[in-house]
Amino acid sequence: MFGKKTPLTYENAFSRAAGMCAKCEQCSTDILKKLSLWGVSMSDSTKIIKKLKELNFLDDNRFAKAYTHDKLHFSGWGKNKIRQGLWAKRIHPDIIEKAFDEIEDDEYIEITARVILNKIKSTGKLTFNRESKIKLIKFAMQRGFEYSIIADIIRTRIVDTDR
Numbered sequence: 001m002f003g004k005k006t007p008l009t010y011e012n013a014f015s016r017a018a019g020m021c022a023k024c025e026q027c028s029t030d031i032l033k034k035l036s037l038w039g040v041s042m043s044d045s046t047k048i049i050k051k052l053k054e055l056n057f058l059d060d061n062r063f064a065k066a067y068t069h070d071k072l073h074f075s076g077w078g079k080n081k082i083r084q085g086l087w088a089k090r091i092h093p094d095i096i097e098k099a100f101d102e103i104e105d106d107e108y109i110e111i112t113a114r115v116i117l118n119k120i121k122s123t124g125k126l127t128f129n130r131e132s133k134i135k136l137i138k139f140a141m142q143r144g145f146e147y148s149i150i151a152d153i154i155r156t157r158i159v160d161t162d163r
Helices: 010-023 028-037 042-054 060-073 079-088 093-101 105-123 130-142 147-157
Strands: none
Touching: 010 028, 010 042, 028 042, 060 079, 060 093, 060 105, 079 093, 105 130, 105 147, 130 147
16 A cells, blocks of 8 residues: 555656746755655756756756845845755855845845844843843844844844943
């Protein structure tokens, strides 16, 4: 009843992989994992990846830009966390840096501020002592934002109760 499935043929595997790429951006690593799960041989997998790239279904540059944009704008991730996610998907460091070139500094700072201010609203605190600031900094750093930007936002936009 639950026996092994037969591996997909080259044509079926290519068709399924192309369909995945057509629905949303994919990276080479994710497609290779899927092909392996489907029982496709490594030689066929390599051919499928090559053909998908030739037909412009698969492009790691395009994937990195889309991933960076979506994680920054929709998930509220900072550059460090995005870089780590792309690294985990085995995206080349040069491609990652090109994707970050698309982000304007002012836009990045505003998104960082929005994430921090939303966290403040969710805690219900309007003023902060030293301990609260440390917790806020840790939260923002876990989201992947840089300390210098976080500290600047906290220094300029948050009421201080330690003074």
